[in-house]
Amino acid sequence: MEMYKEEIYVAKQEQQHQLEETAKTCISCLWSFLVSMTGGLILGYWESEYHPTYNQLWMVPLGLILLITPVIAWLAVFVSELRMCWEEDASKAAQSVRSIDDSVHDPEK
Numbered sequence: 001m002e003m004y005k006e007e008i009y010v011a012k013q014e015q016q017h018q019l020e021e022t023a024k025t026c027i028s029c030l031w032s033f034l035v036s037m038t039g040g041l042i043l044g045y046w047e048s049e050y051h052p053t054y055n056q057l058w059m060v061p062l063g064l065i066l067l068i069t070p071v072i073a074w075l076a077v078f079v080s081e082l083r084m085c086w087e088e089d090a091s092k093a094a095q096s097v098r099s100i101d102d103s104v105h106d107p108e109k
Contacts (some may be wrong), residue, residue, distance in 0.1 A: 032070035039066025 050056045054109035 029074075032074060036070045039063045039068070042063055043067065 040063070041061050046056060046059040046063065050059070
């Protein structure tokens with residue numbers, strides 16, 4: 001009976017940890033979206049107000065940096081996670097293959 005309660009406790013802790021990770025991911029996604037939106041709004045404001053006179057040119061690089069940086073960061077994270085999954089799959093496949101010399105039924109052992 002104690003093992004059953006312990007397994008339930010461990011499962012609840014894992015579920016809580018997974019919910020926390022999901023919440024952190026959603027918050028970081030929201031922040032990066034807001035930063036990109038801010039960059040786009042700066043560029044749009046510069047376009048509508050200052051483009052004909054080419055004043056306030058500092059807004060253009062700032063807007064581009066804010067618009068593009070979160071996209072590049074999320075792309076880097078995505079590629080990194082994808083590569084880690086591939087490496088885990090490759091290591092699992094390499095571990096599951098046994099050579100004939102390691103056979104349990106080898107009569108020479």
